[in-house]
Amino acid sequence: MIGASLSRWTVSYFAAALLALLLALALMAVGYGFPHVPVESPQTLVVVHLAVLGWLSLLMCGALFQFVPVLIARPLYSDAAPLSALVCLVSGLVALLLGFLALEGRIAATPSFLAAASLLLVMGFGLVLGNLLVTLLKGRPLPIPARFVVVGLASLALTAALGVTFALVRGGIADEEHLVELASAGIPIHAITGLGGWLGFCAMGVSYKLLAMFMLAPELDRRGSRAALYLGTCALLIGMPGAVVAVWFGGSRDLVLLAAGAPGLGAMAFYGRDILHVYRARKRRTIELNARMATLAFVSLAAAVLLAVIATLLSEMQRYSAPIAFLFAFGWLSGLGLAKLYKIVAFLTWLECYGPVLGKMPTPRVQDLVVEPRAGKWFLLYFIAVWLGAAALVFGYPGAFQAAAAAMLVATLGIVGELVRVRYLADVPKAGMPSGVRRPPMLWSAAQ
Structure with a gap:
């Protein structure tokens, strides 16, 4: 990892993110939220924000603090800001969830929860954006993966602005006409900008780098890579500002989003071709578990795109939007995140423990920290359950969806258990523990 040190708080972000994922899956398993209640209900908002804000966004922030310096071979601008950002983001998430529970009537209604959530989340994401953007500015000209991250960070700012607008309107704090209209019709815009822009673009950029790095494949800077970047950016520029203008001036929001889908589909096609090229061009012939499971995440992405095309052709997007979003969020983004976490946590733990003594004495390999056959069963269970x-969402079987969510919860608990074992060095033979090597802290990195 040339040009980068260990990010002290990345593991803390991962731990908080995994806790949010487990809570979201537990709620789905007991029938809380969609499909038992409408998508726009407070119950569904609790589950969605636990998954997207608590799990995926914290995961992405932690990963970016570690790997943006790797993308550009420059150190992170501030090593202190990530902890402050994490405190703000977790506190903001808690306040937001309390605000949704107040809207549901489970706790005393008060606008202060949503107002506090807006302030804390803006502060948290502001620290994330500022730190990463200043770091990226020092690395110009940026390689292709870093450019994806820049677009993703711009989408994060837009997603946060929309989220704050919704929170203030639903909390009864803001009643300006245009903001009320946007809060009423802007949920699909918010979802697309967040999942497709912020999380999707950053996942694409980071995956370009990590897949090449861990499989010893050439770095990609092809015409197809640039086409994926430009087409995806075009889709976001059409979809986000265009749809907002349509809402405010009486145009067709859905028509604008449909127009944005065409370049978005092209971006996914070029991205998929690039990923296939990375697998074919790799020098590491034996594919490790994280890369094998990443292929299942890409299969989930392909299924989501195919279902979106079918829904568009049948004019049934409203019916199929939930399973599309589920495959995108839990199949691709979450599946890819869990697969790469399995490698990243082992890699960072190995660097933290054995990096200081590397070359001075024999050390285990990164793969010696994990037991892939045991972990592989949990990953297979997770993807099958997704x-x-x-399928349960497509065919309208809420009970089957609950059972699938319960299986996802069990699988995720198994994967978390494997990650804990890695941090404890539980599977490293005693002979692989050189004198002076200590187990790392569970929730942060001691080495810099």
Whole structure:
């Protein structure tokens, strides 16, 4: 990892993110939220924001603090800001969830929760954006993966602005006409900008780098890579500002989003071709578990795109939007995140423990920290459960969806258990523990 040190708080972000994922899956498993209640209900908002804000966004922030310096071979601008950002983001998430529970009537209604959530989340994401953007500015000209991250960070700012607008309107704090209209019709815009722009673009950029790095494949800077970047950016520029203008001036929001879908589909096609090229061009012939499971995440992405095309052709997007979003969020983004976490946590733990003594004495390999056959069963269970859950949503079986969510919860608990074992060095033979090597802290990195 040339040009980068260990990010002290990345593991803390991962731990908080995994806790949010487990809570979201537990709620889905007991029937809380969609499909038992409408998408726009407070219950569904609790589950969605636990998954997207608590799990995926914290995961992405932690990963970017570690790997943006790797993308550009420059150190992170501030090593202190990530902790402050994490405190703000977790506190803001808690306040937001309390605000949704107040809207549901489970706790005393008060606008202060949503107002506090807006302030804390803006502060948290502001620290994230400022730190990463200043770091990226020092690395110009940026390689292709870093450019994806820049677009993703711009989408994060837009997603946060929309989220604050919704929170203030639903909390009864803001009643300006245009903001009320946007809060009423802007949920699909918010979802697309967040999942497709912020999380999707950053996942694409980071995956370009990590897949090449961990499989010893050439760095990609092809015409197809640039086409994926430009087409995806075009889709976001059409979809986000265009749809907002349509809402405010009486145009067709859905028509604008449909127009944005065409370049978005092209971006996904070029991205998929690039990923296939990375697998074919790799020098590491034996594919490790994280890369094998990443292929299942890409299969989930392909299924989501295919279902979106079918829904568009049948004019049934409203019916199929939930399973599409589920496959995108839990199949691709979450599946890819969990697969790469399995490698990243082992890699960072190895660097933290054995990096200081490397070359001075024999050390284990990164792969010696994990037991892939045992972990592989949990990953297979997770992806099978995701696909069954998506099928249950397509065919309208809420009970089957609950069962699938319960299986996802069990699988995720198993994967978390494997990650804890890695941090404890539980599977490293005693002979692989050189004198002076200590187990790392569970929730942060001691080495810099």
